[in-house]
Amino acid sequence: MTSEAITKMASADEKPKKTQEELRADLEQGANILRTETLKKLDVYEKRLADGDFGDQDGEPAGSGEKRKLDAQKELLNADARLDRIREKLDSGDELGQDSILAPENIKLQNQAFLQETFKIWYDDAKSKVEQVPILVKPKDQDYDMLKDDTNPSKFGEYTLNPDIQDMDFENIHDSIIIIPDLSAFEGKPLSDVAKHLIDTYSKTHYLLGIEYWKWLILNPSKSPAKLKDGNYYFNFGSLVRGSDGHWYVPFANWRRSGWYRDARRLIGSWDSNYRVVLIKI
Numbered sequence: 145m146t147s148e149a150i151t152k153m154a155s156a157d158e159k160p161k162k163t164q165e166e167l168r169a170d171l172e173q174g175a176n177i178l179r180t181e182t183l184k185k186l187d188v189y190e191k192r193l194a195d196g197d198f199g200d201q202d203g204e205p206a207g208s209g210e211k212r213k214l215d216a217q218k219e220l221l222n223a224d225a226r227l228d229r230i231r232e233k234l235d236s237g238d239e240l241g242q243d244s245i246l247a248p249e250n251i252k253l254q255n256q257a258f259l260q261e262t263f264k265i266w267y268d269d270a271k272s273k274v275e276q277v278p279i280l281v282k283p284k285d286q287d288y289d290m291l292k293d294d295t296n297p298s299k300f301g302e303y304t305l306n307p308d309i310q311d312m313d314f315e316n317i318h319d320s321i322i323i324i325p326d327l328s329a330f331e332g333k334p335l336s337d338v339a340k341h342l343i344d345t346y347s348k349t350h351y352l353l354g355i356e357y358w359k360w361l362i363l364n365p366s367k368s369p370a371k372l373k374d375g376n377y378y379f380n381f382g383s384l385v386r387g388s389d390g391h392w393y394v395p396f397a398n399w400r401r402s403g404w405y406r407d408a409r410r411l412i413g414s415w416d417s418n419y420r421v422v423l424i425k426i
Contacts, residue, residue, distance in 0.1 A: 252278050331415055
């Protein structure tokens with residue numbers, strides 16, 4: 145990709161800039177929404193505790209209930225950590241970037257121009273104007289085996305976002321927590337199998353990146369981690385994008401000379417030897 149093409153994409157993605165007061169108000173609103181969700185999770189945890197859900201059930205291996213309890217506690221701690229990061233950002237007095245908006249109604253606006261440009265590259269100008277429908281859903285709550293067979297062309301433009309990474313500052317992520325797991329055992333297997341493995345193995349200890357990181361890489365080639373510029377294809381299972389054929393696709397980026405090439409593969413497609421996944425350690 146040429147520098148001219150990258151500049152064009154960056155320009156296409158521009159939107160009216162908000163004032164710092166407006167950005168802070170939006171970030172506060174996002175924090176309030178997250179706080180409400182966290183309190184709901186706490187209520188669920190306390191109810192499960194009262195109902196004895198964290199005790200070993202009949203037929204379960206010893207310690208199964210305690211594991212459920214620890215998993216639930218970790219989810220609460222992670223939610224608290226996210227709120228702390230937002231509060232630190234607000235209390236620091238530092239200038240907020242235009243990507244600091246967390247309010248759900250702004251999520252579509254954040255990604256709209258980038259996805260329109262993407263659909264224009266993949267298809268044509270007419271299809272780039274399709275109505276986009278963002279869906280906030282945690283990867284661990286998705287059934288990838290079912291989604292690989294979910295084909296509906298009338299829903300072209302749908303895409304999913306991992307709510308756990310909406311406030312992540314990709315530019316300042318330390319290289320040491322950018323993890324590239326060994327998935328060579330999945331060569332030739334469906335991408336849906338890879339997704340299930342990632343959820344089962346890493347969802348409690350790592351963040352699965354999605355469209356947000358995909359977009360950031362492509363628009364920030366000079367700031368992208370050097371370890372990803374090795375010619376392999378880096379998939380972002382934290383998001384799925386429904387293509388014009390109605391299939392769900394996993395977006396990926398591939399470094400070519402001086403810029404990122406963007407594309408996606410169907411969930412029913414096969415994992416290849418030069419495919420990789422980027423995870424962020426929690």
